Structures are given as C-alpha cells and as structure tokens.
Amino acid sequence: MALTYFSGLDSSVGAIGDDAVGANARRWSVDRIVPVVGAGLAAVSYISVSEGACREAGVPGTVGPAWVLRGATSYKRYTESVEQAMLDAVQPALGRPEAGRAALLPITTSTAWWELPQDARRAIFEETSHHIAVGLEYLPAVARQLCHGRDLGEPFDFLTWFEFAPSDESRFDQLLARLRTSREWEYVEREIEIRLTREPEVERLPLANR
Amino acid sequence: MALTYFSGLDSSVGAIGDDAVGANARRWSVDRIVPVVGAGLAAVSYISVSEGACREAGVPGTVGPAWVLRGATSYKRYTESVEQAMLDAVQPALGRPEAGRAALLPITTSTAWWELPQDARRAIFEETSHHIAVGLEYLPAVARQLCHGRDLGEPFDFLTWFEFAPSDESRFDQLLARLRTSREWEYVEREIEIRLTREPEVERLPLANR
Numbered sequence: 001m002a003l004t005y006f007s008g009l010d011s012s013v014g015a016i017g018d019d020a021v022g023a024n025a026r027r028w029s030v031d032r033i034v035p036v037v038g039a040g041l042a043a044v045s046y047i048s049v050s051e052g053a054c055r056e057a058g059v060p061g062t063v064g065p066a067w068v069l070r071g072a073t074s075y076k077r078y079t080e081s082v083e084q085a086m087l088d089a090v091q092p093a094l095g096r097p098e099a100g101r102a103a104l105l106p107i108t109t110s111t112a113w114w115e116l117p118q119d120a121r122r123a124i125f126e127e128t129s130h131h132i133a134v135g136l137e138y139l140p141a142v143a144r145q146l147c148h149g150r151d152l153g154e155p156f157d158f159l160t161w162f163e164f165a166p167s168d169e170s171r172f173d174q175l176l177a178r179l180r181t182s183r184e185w186e187y188v189e190r191e192i193e194i195r196l197t198r199e200p201e202v203e204r205l206p207l208a209n210r
Numbered sequence: 211m212a213l214t215y216f217s218g219l220d221s222s223v224g225a226i227g228d229d230a231v232g233a234n235a236r237r238w239s240v241d242r243i244v245p246v247v248g249a250g251l252a253a254v255s256y257i258s259v260s261e262g263a264c265r266e267a268g269v270p271g272t273v274g275p276a277w278v279l280r281g282a283t284s285y286k287r288y289t290e291s292v293e294q295a296m297l298d299a300v301q302p303a304l305g306r307p308e309a310g311r312a313a314l315l316p317i318t319t320s321t322a323w324w325e326l327p328q329d330a331r332r333a334i335f336e337e338t339s340h341h342i343a344v345g346l347e348y349l350p351a352v353a354r355q356l357c358h359g360r361d362l363g364e365p366f367d368f369l370t371w372f373e374f375a376p377s378d379e380s381r382f383d384q385l386l387a388r389l390r391t392s393r394e395w396e397y398v399e400r401e402i403e404i405r406l407t408r409e410p411e412v413e414r415l416p417l418a419n420r
Contacts, residue, residue, distance in 0.1 A: 003363065072361040077287055080329040118332070119290040151282035151361045153213065 002051050002073050004147045006104055006159060007065035008044035025050040026095075028102055028196035036180075038108075038190035042066045047104065047196060049161075069106055071147025071159040078125045083132045090139040099143060099163040103172065104194040106156035113187035114150075129182035138175045141168040156190070212261050212283050214357045216314055216369060217275035218254035235260040236305075238312055238406035246390075248318070248400035252276045257314065257406060259371075279316055281357025281369040288335050293342045300349040309353060309373040313382065314404040316366035323397035324360075339392035348385045351378040366400070 008030075025048040033043055044066045079087070092099075113121065125131050135144070147159040164172050176193075179185060218240075235258040243253055254276045289297065302309075323331065335341050345354070357369040374382050386403075389395060 072363075074361050075324040077328060079327055081327040084327045114285040117289055117291040117294045118287060122328070148361055151284050151358055153282075 003152075004071055004073060004145070004159070004161075005048075005050050005052070006069045006071075006161075007048045007050070008041065008067045008069075009046040009048060009065050010044055011046070027199040029199055031195040031197055032193075034193045034195075036105075036191040036193050037188055041106070041192055041194075046199070047194065069149070069156060069159055070152055070154055071149040071156070072152060073145065074148045078122050079132060083126075086136060087132070087139070090136070092140040092143045094143050094145055094161075094163055096143065096163065096165075098165045100198045101164055101166050101169055101172075102196040102198065103162045103176075104196065105158075105160045105162075105176075106190075106192050106194075107158045107160060107188055108156050108190040109158075109187045110189045124184050124187075129179075129184035131179065131182070131184060134175065134178055134182075138171055141165070141171055142175065213362075214281055214283060214355070214369070214371075215258075215260050215262070216279045216281075216371075217258045217260070218251065218277045218279075219256040219258060219275050220254055221256070237409040239409055241405040241407055242403075244403045244405075246315075246401040246403050247398055251316070251402055251404075256409070257404065279359070279366060279369055280362055280364055281359040281366070282362065283355065284358045288332050289342060293336075296346060297342070297349070300346070302350040302353045304353050304355060304371075304373055306353065306373065306375075308375045310408045311374055311376050311379050311382075312406040312408065313372045313386075314406065315368075315370045315372075315386075316400075316402050316404075317368045317370060317398055318366050318400040319368075319397045320399045334394050334397075339389075339394035341389065341392070341394060344385065344388050344392075348381055351375070352382055352385065 007025075028047045028049070030043075030045055030047060033041060035041075048065070076084075116124075126133070135142075141164055143163040145161040147161070148157070149155070149159060150157040162172060217235075238257045238259070240253075240255055240257060243251060245251075258275070286294075326334075336343070345352075351374055353373040355371040357371070358367070359365070359369060360367040372382060
C-alpha cells in the first residue's frame with residue numbers, strides 16, 4: 001500500500017521545494033481541465049505526481065499547490081483470475097518514454113453504488129458495462145493506475161490515471177467515450193477530466209542551491 | 211465513510227480530556243490482551259471507541275492513549291445480495307444494553323492474500339471458509355463492525371469488533387474457534403485478541419470543570 005499525491009500547481013518553478021513535490025515527483029503540464037459531472041477543480045498549470053507517506057503541503061517562501069488529491073494504490077476489488085491473466089499479458093508499465101500524454105480523471109460515485117452488494121457491483125462493472133473487456137482492447141497502448149480515496153475521506157473515491165503516446169490519444173478518447181456511455185457510469189456523481197503533457201526532464205537542484 | 215478510533219488507555223480518568231476520547235466515546239475495560247499471531251500490543255486497562263475526523267492524540271496535562279488504532283467503516287467487498295438479505299434480517303445493532311461484553315481483534319493478512327484476484331479471495335472467504343454462513347449461526351447474539359485500515363497505512367488491515375451479552379460469551383468463543391481453523395485464517399500474519407467489559411456510564415464533565 002502506497003499513497004499517490006496529485007498536486008495542482010500554478011508555477012513550474014516555485015513549488016519545487018514544496019513537500020508535496022518531492023525529488024522523485026513526475027511533472028506534467030496541464031492542457032485542459034474539464035468538469036464533466038458536478039463541481040470542477042481550480043485551474044492550474046502543472047500537476048506533480050509523487051508517492052510516499054502523508055505530508056503537509058506548503059513550505060514558507062515557496063508557492064504551494066492549489067490543491068492536492070490523495071489516493072491509495074490498493075488491491076483490485078473486481079478483477080477475476082482469468083481477467084488478471086489477460087491483463088498481465090498485455091498491460092504496460094507507467095513511465096514509458098513514448099507515453100508523453102496523460103489523463104487524470106478524479107471520480108466520485110453515488111452512495112447507491114457503495115450500498116450495492118459485491119455481486120451487484122461486479123455485474124454492473126463487468127457483465128453489463130464490460131469495463132475490463134473494453135479496457136483490454138486499448139492495451140498495450142494505454143497504461144493505467146487506479147488510486148482509492150474513499151476510505152481516506154478524500155473528496156474523490158477514485159483517482160484514475162492513464163498514460164499513452166501522442167499518436168494513441170484518439171484511441172484513448174474513444175475508450176473514455178465508450179466507458180462513459182456504460183451502465184457503470186450512471187453511478188458517477190462527480191468527474192473531472194484533466195489532460196496533460198509530460199514536462200521535459202530538468203535537473204532538480206535542492207532549493208538551497210537554486 | 212467514517213473513521214473509528216480504538217484508543218488504548220492506562221487510566222480511566224486521566225484521558226477523558228484527550229482529543230482521541232471524545233464526549234461520545236464508548237468506554238470499555240480490558241479483561242485481557244492476547245497476541246494470537248505475531249507481535250502484540252502494549253498492555254492497557256481501558257479502550258475508548260470513538261468516531262470522527264482524523265485527530266492528533268495527546269493533550270498536554272492529560273494522560274494520552276498508549277496506542278490508537280484507526281479504521282474506516284467502508285463498503286462490503288464479499289457479501290452478495292442473497293447473503294446481505296439474510297444478514298439484514300437477523301443482525302443486531304451495536305450498543306444493545308444487554309451486550310456488556312466485547313472483543314476487538316486487530317488482524318493483518320499477508321501480501322499473498324491481497325495479491326489474489328477477487329474471485330479467488332471470495333472463494334476462500336465464503337465457498338471454502340464459509341465466513342458468512344458460519345457467522346449467521348451466531349446472529350442475533352453477536353453484533354459486529356468491520357473497520358478497514360490497510361488503505362490508511364495502518365499496522366492492521368482489519369479492526370474487527372464484536373458485542374454480545376455475558377451469557378453469549380461462550381458462543382462467541384466457539385465462533386472465533388471455528389473461523390480460526392478455516393482456510394481464510396491461513397493468510398493471517400498478525401492477530402491480537404482484546405476482550406472487554408463495558409464500563410458503567412458516568413457523567414462526563416468538560417475537563418475545565420473537573
């Protein structure tokens with residue numbers, strides 16, 4: 001179990017010394033933030049993705065993040081053995097050099113969803129909405145990571161993260177459009193779409209040396 | 211989603227002003243703490259159970275808790291529709307006047323458990339270990355609450371809580387013995403058994419008035 005932090009930043013430079021943007025943070029510039037269902041998020045220019053222990057955001061004298069979303073990379077609640085074997089055979093890792101585009105979709109589902117028994121949720125997820133089967137059609141083009149925020153008391157139940165090459169962006173758009181018309185998506189009560197382009201790697205100096 | 215705090219206290223009186231022991235806390239005296247598998251927990255005389263937002267433990271001038279365990283009362287990951295209907299028909303609420311005994315069993319399962327696909331975990335949980343079916347035999351005698359700590363980064367994946375009348379304690383012992391011999395329990399790598407008796411209700415005054 002690890003926590004992943006997605007920090008929305010107004011400036012690429014000012015926040016490098018911030019605790020929420022560690023030395024190992026991956027930096028992405030924001031192409032657009034679109035509120036899909038429900039309330040949006042404040043506009044930012046950059047998003048920093050980092051892993052680690054719970055930290056307080058903000059260091060005096062630096063520009064802190066406009067917002068920080070947290071999620072736990074937890075175990076899988078619906079994937080069955082045969083599906084896992086198919087996924088394992090084709091799903092790519094995060095951080096591929098060619099995957100210069102990303103999407104972060106924070107999503108919250110309704111109380112009605114969480115009150116459904118496991119078999120009813122699974123049936124909507126896969127047997128009706130074909131979440132895994134549809135997703136498999138877009139592998140290995142799209143790398144994915146799911147983080148869970150609900151048990152942490154976060155505003156978003158899920159932080160869904162996708163990485164792909166610029167040449168695969170239209171395929172990702174198609175995947176997203178198909179999932180959004182599924183029965184599963186009828187339970188979504190808040191969704192934000194954040195589209196991103198990877199920042200070129202720059203040498204990161206400790207703040208004191210800058 | 212709510213967080214539940216189980217605070218281990220050395221003194222019944224000194225910690226009432228502590229943030230981790232709110233005005234609505236339920237207080238239980240510890241009959242015994244037994245390390246069942248793996249490392250134990252420091253001996254304490256009382257346990258306070260409270261719900262709420264994340265709080266720091268310890269107030270200067272008061273006796274703080276020896277330890278605080280946190281868990282989220284989350285959704286159910288295995289219970290299916292038919293099982294839920296059977297449970298709903300017979301399961302009692304927490305806090306019954308006659309339920310003067312309780313047990314807190316903090317449990318952590320192995321990485322091997324969490325890496326299993328959902329259908330494999332469900333099969334071990336119910337089709338092999340009959341977790342729900344066995345539990346149903348002990349309803350409505352035993353009231354239960356499950357809190358999840360894994361995604362919070364807590365030392366225990368589960369905080370399992372049970373309340374029953376003193377006259378039903380031997381039945382609870384039998385339930386526990388049956389579950390511990392199940393296949394599911396082979397994945398348990400840390401388990402502590404804390405047995406408790408409810409404290410008589412006392413008037414709680416704000417610390418400043420004591």
